[in-house]
Amino acid sequence: MRFNRPTLGALSLALLFAGLQGGQAHAASIAEWEGCSSITADVDRLACYDRVSGHAQPEATPVPPAGARTETLLEPLPVAAQPVQDEPDMLSALSRHWELDDEAKQGAFLFRPHRPNYFLPIKVSNSPNDTPFQNTFVQPDLGLDSLETELQLSFKIKGMEGVFGHDNFDLWFGYTITSFWQAYNDTISSPFRETNYEPEAILTYRTNYEIAGFRGRFLNLGMLHQSNGRGEALSRSWNRVYAQFGFERDNLAVLIRPWYRIPERDEDDNPDIEDYLGHGDLQVVYRKGRNAYSLLLRNNFKSSDNRGALKLNWSFPLYGRLKGYVQYFNGYGESLIDYNHSQQSFGVGVSLTEGM
Known part of the structure; x- marks a missing residue:
């Protein structure tokens, strides 16, 4: 697999930063890092790097790596039942x-x-x-x-x-x-x-x-x-x-x-x-x-x-x-x-x- 220089440099710095955190980061694969780098939105890409490096916030929604099946990584969250509201009566002309x-x-x-x-x-x-x-x-x-x-x-x-x-x-x-x-x-x-x-x-x-x-x-x-x-x-x-x-x-x-x-x-x-x-x-x-x-x-x-x-x-x-x-x-x-x-x-x- 070939990587361009900017991608390898970013991955190297990220891996080095993860190793200096005293084991806080999990063993991330190259595919996970590459999956983050392919995300175009800045906010979503940063959240992906935080997750892979072990700095994801507990309330953050996990972002699946590229090519992964969503249903294997995400569990459906329970949805609170919404009360059904009656439609308001139409007001008369008078x-x-x-x-x-x-x-x-x-x-x-x-x-x-x-x-x-x-x-x-x-x-x-x-x-x-x-x-x-x-x-x-x-x-x-x-x-x-x-x-x-x-x-x-x-x-x-x-x-x-x-x-x-x-x-x-x-x-x-x-x-x-x-x-x-x-x-x-x-x-x-x-x-x-x-x-x-x-x-x-x-x-x-x-x-x-x-x-x-x-x-x-x-x-x-x-x-x-x-x-x-x-x-x-x-x-x-x-x-x-x-x-x-x-x-x-x-x-x-x-x-x-x-x-x-x-x-x-x-x-x-x-x-x-x-x-x-x-x-x-x-x-x-x-x-x-x-x-x-x-x-x-x-x-x-x-x-x-x-x-x-x-x-x-x-x-x-x-x-x-x-x-x-x-x-x-x-x-x-x-x-x-x-x-x-x-x-x-x-x-x-x-x-x-x-x-x-």
Whole structure:
């Protein structure tokens, strides 16, 4: 067998060092030393030399020489039995949105989505509401296009967890802004036709009961203000308090929200708004995979002059977190400026969060 000079020199020094240790090293063969020198990793090669020279640490794992059968040198170590853990239950959409379960809670002062966040670059209405703007343009024959865009941004922040010293109570603050933009209407300089602002405070109480096969998950007590921030003839606003009940069954969520309008102290911009927007709404949300379908209903519950609205939304995956978004609306009050105007509209765009 031939060895190159560096290998023989290293082996000679190692053997000499081993002989000076007062018999601490065992009688190592040339094959064992050569097996160590063939190891490429520095740490493993040093451990091999320590073992062959008799300086291996008791807790070190022995390294087999080159060509040796592993099973003849190593004994299997006993493996402690690991307890089998149950997989955690998947959190429901309502639990994630309102942090109803302990596993869902993230603490206070973090931004979360509230209502859907979306952008509809294409939205068509069959009956644009020109009436409120007839006296606002320099030329009275100018009107609104049936094609426009819509943008909604909505978030909420948990202000306090465990209100009243009770784990089932949380305090939230929400804010939603919805803008309708005549982006393609160059005739009137492409203005924002309407923007609605909606701040609200919500006290969430976690519940757990069964009714008609549905599980009652929460009760929201809220107060909100909604206005379009305009003055004089275009001003629209109202204040409400509401109670919202949340139910779920598998992938289906149902939210029932009756409200009461707080009377205006000063001059009322829209005293008949309840005749069109009613006294509450019903929302149904169904999820299948990464698709979400929602239905929103409003009605004034009057036999004569019955008015209401219907809104259908569908979100579906596009790329990563980006989702496609389709919206259909039919009825009164798509925006505050249109509270007493009925129309149908259809929009297509994208969304980042679905909301509730």
